[in-house]
Amino acid sequence: MVNIVFDIGGVLIDWNPEHLYRTVIPNADERHFFLTEVCNPAWNAKQDLGRSWAEAEQEAALRFPQWADAISLYRSRWDEMVSGAIPGGFELLSDLHSKGHKVTGLSNWNQHTFREIGDRFPMLSLLQWVTVSGEVGLAKPDPAIYRLHASRLESEPAQIVFIDDNVRNIEAAIAMGWQGILFADAASTRADLQRLGLV
Secondary structure, X not given: OOEEEEOOEOOOEEEOHHHHHHHHOOOHHHHHHHXXXXXXXXXXXXXXXXXXXHHHHHHHHHHOHHHHHXXXXXXHOHHHHEEEEOOOHHHHHHHHHHOOOEEEXXXXXXXXXXXXXXXXXXXXXXXXXXXXXXXXXXXXXXXXXXXXXXXXXXXXXXXXXXXXXXXXXXXXXXXXXXXXXXXXXXXXXXXXXXXXXOO
């Protein structure tokens, strides 16, 4: 049996801090500074590994006290960073599910905010389970999180097909012996799955 593993952000759900901060920081240069130097991907990645939001906000505000108000909005208005579903993503998931494939999720996501999106995106329940980085204290592309997910699948690595929009995460999966599909859009991913005889 082939096991299909979906990333979530960028494949099923459109999450991007720009969606919020375009309204909070209208000036493009200031917004770029904020999202690359203050609340940047490396800072957010620590929350994806389970760091508390209170600790994260305090750490950032100590470095950039002039941005304290904007920093606090990262969590309090976090839902505004999620614009909706990626076009065609959930349709792919539904089609694979209806074909009887075992479909699970593997996501770098904070444990608290991940719980919040379940109500907003009920189709996530089609995933048999999701390995969430914030819950397990591991994140892609660390090989350990792939091993953990595979151990639950009880599957040979070659029978796992991983769909992710991040090339580093795909490369790490392939290094583990998985098959990897780099998600650019739903149509090209569907074509890749069709070549594998899965949809």
